[in-house]
Amino acid sequence: MPTAGRLAGAIAYAIYGWYVGIILIPFFPEGVAPAFLIPLCIAIGVLCGWKIVGARANRGYYAAIGHGLTGAFALSFWVIFLVSFHRMIRNALRRFYDGTMEAVVDVFSQMLEFGQGLLDVNFIASVAIGGIIGAWVAEYFAKRYP
Numbered sequence: 001m002p003t004a005g006r007l008a009g010a011i012a013y014a015i016y017g018w019y020v021g022i023i024l025i026p027f028f029p030e031g032v033a034p035a036f037l038i039p040l041c042i043a044i045g046v047l048c049g050w051k052i053v054g055a056r057a058n059r060g061y062y063a064a065i066g067h068g069l070t071g072a073f074a075l076s077f078w079v080i081f082l083v084s085f086h087r088m089i090r091n092a093l094r095r096f097y098d099g100t101m102e103a104v105v106d107v108f109s110q111m112l113e114f115g116q117g118l119l120d121v122n123f124i125a126s127v128a129i130g131g132i133i134g135a136w137v138a139e140y141f142a143k144r145y146p
Contacts, residue, residue: 005142009054009071010046012134017045017075019130024079027117034086041079048075053135057142064135072131080118084110 021041025033034040053071057064088107097103118124 003054003057003142004145005057005138006050006054008141009049009052009057009134009138011049012137013045013049013053013071013075014042015045016049016072016130016134017041017043020045020075020079020127023123023126024118027114027120027123034083036086037079037083040082041075044075044078044082048078049134049138053138054142057135057138058146059139061136061139064139065132067138068132068135069128070131071135072127075131076118076127080111080114081107084108084114 018038018041021038024037024041028034048071052074053064053067056067059067084107087110088103091097091106092103097106
């Protein structure tokens with residue numbers, strides 16, 4: 001059911017997804033990120049803002065902190081997973097793997113490798129603060145326009 005909180009969450013997290021996409025670029029090898037990275041981050045941001053943050057809006061600003069961190073974690077997880085999945089598909093089309101299970105396992109090893117590269121204090125703080133601000137925006141509009 002569309003509500004103002006969901007719409008505000010989707011818009012706030014779309015902007016937040018754009019920001020995350022921009023700050024992710026230097027973490028790729030040689031600074032060459034996939035061309036689809038920023039649109040992917042925006043799309044996942046819209047989905048996380050609508051389904052996670054917006055659906056839980058109107059429960060209070062303290063609760064919004066938790067919802068924002070949950071949305072930020074979900075956005076980060078799905079971006080890392082889909083980028084790793086894209087790398088696996090690209091490697092599979094080059095016949096890099098011997099079997100299907102090796103390709104599936106490589107998705108998770110690439111997620112772990114890319115995730116370890118993101119263990120930067122500035123990146124984690126930016127993601128957490130941006131997620132909380134996006135949740136507060138959704139909370140404000142959910143309370144203002146029930």
